Amino acid sequence: MAVRGSDALFTGTIDPQAHPFFAEIAHLRVSAHCLIRRDGEIVQYVPFDKRAWHAGVSQYQGRERCNDFSIGIELEGTDTLAYTDAQYQQLAAVTRALIDCYPDIAKNMTGHCDIAPDRKTDPGPAFDWARFRVLVSKETT
Numbered sequence: 001m002a003v004r005g006s007d008a009l010f011t012g013t014i015d016p017q018a019h020p021f022f023a024e025i026a027h028l029r030v031s032a033h034c035l036i037r038r039d040g041e042i043v044q045y046v047p048f049d050k051r052a053w054h055a056g057v058s059q060y061q062g063r064e065r066c067n068d069f070s071i072g073i074e075l076e077g078t079d080t081l082a083y084t085d086a087q088y089q090q091l092a093a094v095t096r097a098l099i100d101c102y103p104d105i106a107k108n109m110t111g112h113c114d115i116a117p118d119r120k121t122d123p124g125p126a127f128d129w130a131r132f133r134v135l136v137s138k139e140t141t
Contacts, residue, residue: 006035006076010045029053032072034094040086048098058115060108066115071098071105079124088128092135099136109136 008014009030016026032054034044046052054072058065073094075087099106111127112120 006074007043010035010074032074035074035076036087036090036094037076038084038087040084040090042090042094048101055112055115056119058112060110060115070115071102075123075127077126079121080126082126083123083128088131088135092132092138095132095136106136109133 009025009028010032012029012031014022014026016023031045031052033046033048033052034042036042048071051067052072053067054074055066055070058067060066060070063069073091075083075091077083077087095105095109109132112122113124
């Protein structure tokens with residue numbers, strides 16, 4: 001089975017020899033709680049009750065070091081490429097499950113672009129926050 005670049009990045013196993021860009025980022029220590037691929041597959045890297053390294057230097061509502069108190073869910077794609085229906089559905093399902101365990105999440109959903117605006121742009125202008133919030137608010141069947 002081939003290891004995808006995102007898996008290698010989030011698990012600290014990126015091969016700096018595989019691509020010139022990988023050599024530039026191999027030293028980074030990056031992880032997310034989970035990644036939702038374009039086809040809707042969810043890959044969990046870090047348990048939700050453990051700290052992941054997704055936010056870096058960040059601040060939310062006056063509190064620094066967002067990695068200490070947040071859950072990082074990454075969406076495969078780019079800031080300008082529309083996210084897929086499968087990604088929205090899975091993101092909403094994961095978020096609803098997390099809200100069941102951590103109710104404060106419901107009023108604190110935000111993007112990297114909001115917690116580290118000088119460094120991060122995701123999920124970007126292609127992400128439909130209104131659509132996501134509607135999906136999260138729907139009752140599970």
